[in-house]
Amino acid sequence: xxxxxxxxxxxxxxxxxxxxxxxxxxxxxxxxxxxxxxxxxxxxxxxxxxxxxxxxxxxxxxxxxxxxxxxxxxxxxxxxxxxxxxxxxxxxxxxxxxxxxxxxxxxxxxxxxxxxxxxxxxxxxxxxxxxxxx
Amino acid sequence: xxxxxxxxxxxxxxxxxxxxxxxxxxxxxxxxxxxxxxxxxxxxxxxxxxxxxxxxxxxxxxxxxxxxxxxxxxxxxxxxxxxxxxxxxxxxxxxxxxxxxxxxxxxxxxxxxxxxxxxxxxxxxxxxxxxxxx
DNA sequence: GTAAACCTTGGAGTGGACTCCAAGGTCAAG
DNA sequence: CTTGACCTTGGAGTCCACTCCAAGGTTTAC
Numbered sequence: 001x002x003x004x005x006x007x008x009x010x011x012x013x014x015x016x017x018x019x020x021x022x023x024x025x026x027x028x029x030x031x032x033x034x035x036x037x038x039x040x041x042x043x044x045x046x047x048x049x050x051x052x053x054x055x056x057x058x059x060x061x062x063x064x065x066x067x068x069x070x071x072x073x074x075x076x077x078x079x080x081x082x083x084x085x086x087x088x089x090x091x092x093x094x095x096x097x098x099x100x101x102x103x104x105x106x107x108x109x110x111x112x113x114x115x116x117x118x119x120x121x122x123x124x125x126x127x128x129x130x131x132x133x134x
Numbered sequence: 135x136x137x138x139x140x141x142x143x144x145x146x147x148x149x150x151x152x153x154x155x156x157x158x159x160x161x162x163x164x165x166x167x168x169x170x171x172x173x174x175x176x177x178x179x180x181x182x183x184x185x186x187x188x189x190x191x192x193x194x195x196x197x198x199x200x201x202x203x204x205x206x207x208x209x210x211x212x213x214x215x216x217x218x219x220x221x222x223x224x225x226x227x228x229x230x231x232x233x234x235x236x237x238x239x240x241x242x243x244x245x246x247x248x249x250x251x252x253x254x255x256x257x258x259x260x261x262x263x264x265x266x267x268x
Numbered sequence: 269g270t271a272a273a274c275c276t277t278g279g280a281g282t283g284g285a286c287t288c289c290a291a292g293g294t295c296a297a298g
Numbered sequence: 299c300t301t302g303a304c305c306t307t308g309g310a311g312t313c314c315a316c317t318c319c320a321a322g323g324t325t326t327a328c
Binding site for chain 1: 227230231240
C-alpha cells in the first residue's frame with residue numbers, strides 16, 4: 001500500500017534523490033518508516049511533488065514554494081501569499097522580457113553587419129559598431 | 135605610467151578580484167610585474183575588460199568570450215566566430231522570450247482568479263485552475 | 269544461497285562568475 | 299617608526315537545485 005521513495009519519484013516524474021532532497025529542505029514531510037527504515041509514502045505525495053514542479057516551472061524558487069506549502073500545511077489558504085509571489089514573479093518576467101528584447105535588437109544589428117575577415121575589421125570594431133547602435 | 139590592478143579595475147568598473155580572476159581564466163594576459171611583484175598593466179587593458187563586460191551583457195559566457203579573445207590575440211579576425219556565437223545567442227533569447235511570454239500569460243490568469251481565503255479555495259485549487267487554463 | 273535490485277546515510281561535486289579571507293610583503297606620508 | 303593603504307597568494311564560500319558516490323543494510327527472485 002505504502003509507496004517507496006523510487007515509486008513516488010517515478011509517479012511524480014523526478015529522481016529519488018530529488019524526493020529525499022525535498023524532504024531535507026522541508027518541502028515534503030518526513031514519512032513514516034518501515035521496520036527496516038525505508039520511507040513509506042501515502043498516495044498524495046506524488047501530487048504534492050507535481051505541485052512543487054508546477055510552481056517551479058512558473059519560476060518560483062524552492063524556498064518560496066516551501067513557504068506556500070508551510071502556510072497550506074498549517075491549514076490556512078496561502079492564496080493571498082501566492083498572489084504576492086505571483087505578482088512579483090510577473091514583474092520579474094516583464095523586466096526580463098524587456099531586457100532580452102533590447103538585447104535581441106542589439107545582437108540582430110550586430111549579426112547583420114558586413115564584418116568580413118579583412119584586415120581592419122576586428123572584434124573591437126564589431127563592438128564599437130554595436131555600441132554606436134544602442 | 136603602469137597601472138596597478140585596482141586602478142585598472144576602477145577604470146573598467148569591476149573589482150580588483152575580478153581582474154585577477156579574468157587573468158586566471160585566461161581572458162587577460164599575465165602582465166609584467168614590478169620588482170615587488172605587483173602587476174603592471176598598460177593603458178589598453180581597461181578597454182579589454184570593458185569589452186569583456188560588453189560581451190557578457192549580450193549574454194555570452196566567459197568561456198566564449200575567451201575563445202573570441204584568443205582568436206583575436208593570434209592576429210585573426212574573430213568576426214565569423216563572433217557571428218556564430220551571436221546567432222546562437224539570438225536563438226536562445228528567442229526561445230527564452232517565448233517561454234517567458236507563455237509563462238506570463240499563465241501567471242497573469244492565475245493572479246486574476248477570485249481565490250479568496252474561504253474554506254475550500256486552497257493552493258491545490260489554484261493550481262488545478264492554473265492547469266485548466268493552459 | 270546468492271545475486272540483483274532496492275533502500276539508508278552523510279558528504280562531496282556541478283556550473284558560473286565571482287567574492288571574501290588570511291597571512292604576509294611593500295610603499296608613501298607624517 | 300609606525301600607520302594605513304595598497305599589493306601578493308591560495309583557497310574557501312556564495313547561490314541554486316540538485317546529482318553522484320561510497321559503504322553499508324534489506325528484500326525479492328530464482
